[in-house]
Amino acid sequence: MVTTRFAWPYGGRQIFLCGSFTGWIDHVLMTPVEGSTMVFQAICNLTPGYHQYKFLVDGVWLVDEQQRCLTDERGTVNNIIFVQEPEPVSLSIQSEASSSRSSMEVDNDIFEHPALFSGGVGPELAFQIPEDEIDFCRRRFSVLLSRYTAYELLPVSGKVSVLDVTVAVKHAFHVMYEQSLAVVPLWDDCRSQFFGMLTPSDFILILTELHKNRLSLTDGDLDAHSVLAWKERKYQLNRRSDRSVNPLHGRALIQAGPNESLKDIALRILQSKISMVPIIHQAQDSMSPQLLHLACLSGILRFIWRYFRYSSESLPVFQQPIGRLSIGTWVPEIGRAARCQLKSLHSDVPLCSALTMLMEAQVSSVPIVDDNGSLLNVYSRSDIMSLAKRNAYAHIQLDKTSINQVLQLQYEAYGGIYPHTRCQTCFRSESLHDIMERFSDPAVRRLIVIQPGSNRVEGIISLSDIFNYFMV
Numbered sequence: 068m069v070t071t072r073f074a075w076p077y078g079g080r081q082i083f084l085c086g087s088f089t090g091w092i093d094h095v096l097m098t099p100v101e102g103s104t105m106v107f108q109a110i111c112n113l114t115p116g117y118h119q120y121k122f123l124v125d126g127v128w129l130v131d132e133q134q135r136c137l138t139d140e141r142g143t144v145n146n147i148i149f150v151q152e153p154e155p156v157s158l159s160i161q162s163e164a165s166s167s168r169s170s171m172e173v174d175n176d177i178f179e180h181p182a183l184f185s186g187g188v189g190p191e192l193a194f195q196i197p198e199d200e201i202d203f204c205r206r207r208f209s210v211l212l213s214r215y216t217a218y219e220l221l222p223v224s225g226k227v228s229v230l231d232v233t234v235a236v237k238h239a240f241h242v243m244y245e246q247s248l249a250v251v252p253l254w255d256d257c258r259s260q261f262f263g264m265l266t267p268s269d270f271i272l273i274l275t276e277l278h279k280n281r282l283s284l285t286d287g288d289l290d291a292h293s294v295l296a297w298k299e300r301k302y303q304l305n306r307r308s309d310r311s312v313n314p315l316h317g318r319a320l321i322q323a324g325p326n327e328s329l330k331d332i333a334l335r336i337l338q339s340k341i342s343m344v345p346i347i348h349q350a351q352d353s354m355s356p357q358l359l360h361l362a363c364l365s366g367i368l369r370f371i372w373r374y375f376r377y378s379s380e381s382l383p384v385f386q387q388p389i390g391r392l393s394i395g396t397w398v399p400e401i402g403r404a405a406r407c408q409l410k411s412l413h414s415d416v417p418l419c420s421a422l423t424m425l426m427e428a429q430v431s432s433v434p435i436v437d438d439n440g441s442l443l444n445v446y447s448r449s450d451i452m453s454l455a456k457r458n459a460y461a462h463i464q465l466d467k468t469s470i471n472q473v474l475q476l477q478y479e480a481y482g483g484i485y486p487h488t489r490c491q492t493c494f495r496s497e498s499l500h501d502i503m504e505r506f507s508d509p510a511v512r513r514l515i516v517i518q519p520g521s522n523r524v525e526g527i528i529s530l531s532d533i534f535n536y537f538m539v
Contacts, residue, residue: 068112069150073097075131078105079124086120086145088113094123115152117200117383119145137386147383204384208537211371212330217323217346217359220366227358229254232262232295236273239265239294244455250343252358253294259355261320261345263298267448271422273297274451278419278465322347325359329367333534336364340429364530365509372507389502389528390495394536395516396430397526398440409526411436414443418473419465421446434515434524435470441522442515445490446470453477492517495525506530 075082075097083094088111097107119137122129130136130146137147228248230239232255243251243265255262322345323332332344346360375385389395396409411434412421424433425448432447450473454460459476493502493514505511516526 069115069152071111071113071148071150073109073111073120074100075107075122075124076105077124077131079107081125082107083123084109084111084120085123086118088118088120097122113150115150117147117149119147121145137383201384204382205537207382208371208375209330211374212333212367212538213328215329215370217325217327217329217332217362219329219370220346220362221325221360227252227361229261229358230265230294231256232298233293236292236294236297240270240452240455240460243267244452249449250361252345252361253298255295261322261347261356261358262295263320264341264343264345265294266342267451268426269297269301270451271426271448272301274454274460274465275419275422276300320345323362324348329371330538332362333364333367333538336362337531337534337538342431364534365506365512368503368530368533369507369509372503376504376507385500385503386498388496389493389499389516392499392536394499395526395528395532397516398524400525409434409524411440411524412446412470413437414471414474415469417466418463418468418470421470422451422465431529432513432527434527435474436524439521440524442490442492442517442524444474445513445515446474447513450474450477490515492522493528494519502528503533506533 073084075084082097084097085091085094089095095109095111097109100106100108122131130144134146135148136144138144228242228246229252230242232253234242239251242248250264250266253262253265254260321335321339321341323335325346325348335344336342343361343363345358346362348357348359350357375382384392398409398411410424410428412424414435414437421433425431425446431449432445434442435444435446437443453476454463454473456476456479463473491505491511491514493505493516495516502514505514513527513529515524516528517523518525
């Protein structure tokens with residue numbers, strides 16, 4: 068325990084101290100400091116770590132605005148301190164320190180360097196979080212994921228779409244677009260098993276391969292080939308760089324059982340760099356597996372976030388501005404270390420350039436910016452599906468059709484109205500709590516970080532970034 072002195076230097080008749088260290092129930096009476104009618108004090112023994120507190124002054128709850136404050140998810144403002152484990156020091160040093168202490172006898176060095184953000188946002192409460200505090204938060208996140216299984220993600224009612232591998236590519240293309248399917252499992256009836264997953268990346272590869280050999284693409288090209296034929300072609304292409312891939316059967320389907328933990332499923336998604344994992348149940352008395360659900364990071368976060376959203380225990384890492392945490396991909400100008408730097412495109416570049424960047428960089432989207440770097444739009448892998456509208460893929464050339472023209476086709480495909488969730492943005496100053504609250508909406512898959520006022524793109528944060536921060 069660490070002896071800590073609290074002080075209220077603003078006077079009053081009767082003053083109590085209350086905080087997280089009293090359970091917010093017990094009130095500690097504060098007494099006047101000898102020789103002063105304005106300063107009241109209380110001595111408490113606290114455990115090392117973060118503590119929140121407040122003063123009850125003549126029946127009114129108040130905070131000391133000269134000390135550090137923290138606003139929780141309900142809008143309640145409390146003072147906050149960080150108590151460090153005391154280091155052995157000589158008596159003489161203690162005496163000198165006691166004479167120079169402020170009204171709060173606690174080591175507040177951790178608060179000495181608040182963050183400043185560009186774009187006129189101003190200073191934010193952004194104290195440095197010790198590594199052990201971050202590790203504690205990660206352990207708690209991991210423990211909760213380990214405690215629950217895939218059964219928690221299963222809806223009360225719903226449907227899961229499946230395509231047969233013998234379906235023509237053209238038909239599969241249209242079904243995914245018309246049904247707004249991000250991915251769809253493939254069923255091989257001859258083997259009575261699930262063969263794989265059809266994704267927008269497959270169509271990007273299909274269109275790219277066809278356009279290598281001809282200037283335009285006809286309906287017959289997609290109508291004459293089955294999904295199975297194209298999948299085998301894809302495995303042949305992959306085998307050039309990975310000899311372990313069997314071109315006839317490809318890689319084993321990445322799947323999960325209903326009894327597997329959410330942690331294992333999330334790690335499987337991250338490590339395999341896929342968007343969804345099929346939850347498949349194999350009954351002992353049945354020869355055919357049963358597809359129960361398609362698990363994704365969005366669904367996992369939506370489930371687990373409810374245990375953090377209104378938690379009575381405040382975890383300081385969630386109050387940190389997103390710009391101070393090692394989350395996301397950022398432009399070089401931000402001046403921070405990152406595993407990879409954010410890339411963007413101008414609207415006049417050909418579609419083939421955007422598709423190449425998406426595939427080679429292994430990202431799901433790329434911001435479209437103007438000459439000043441300000442955000443205009445975003446192009447993602449799933450946008451390729453809009454080319455199914457009126458068979459638009461048969462009327463374009465990847466190297467001669469610009470991103471702007473493709474986005475215009477997509478705009479028309481939506482009837483002249485873009486979905487409101489198409490281009491979600493945030494600021495570097497927003498807290499991790501607010502960011503995760505945004506991601507708990509299943510329609511939000513990424514947030515583009517922009518500079519207030521200019522809308523200049525500074526970074527991008529994805530669901531994978533959030534899970535990588537807490538789990539990897």
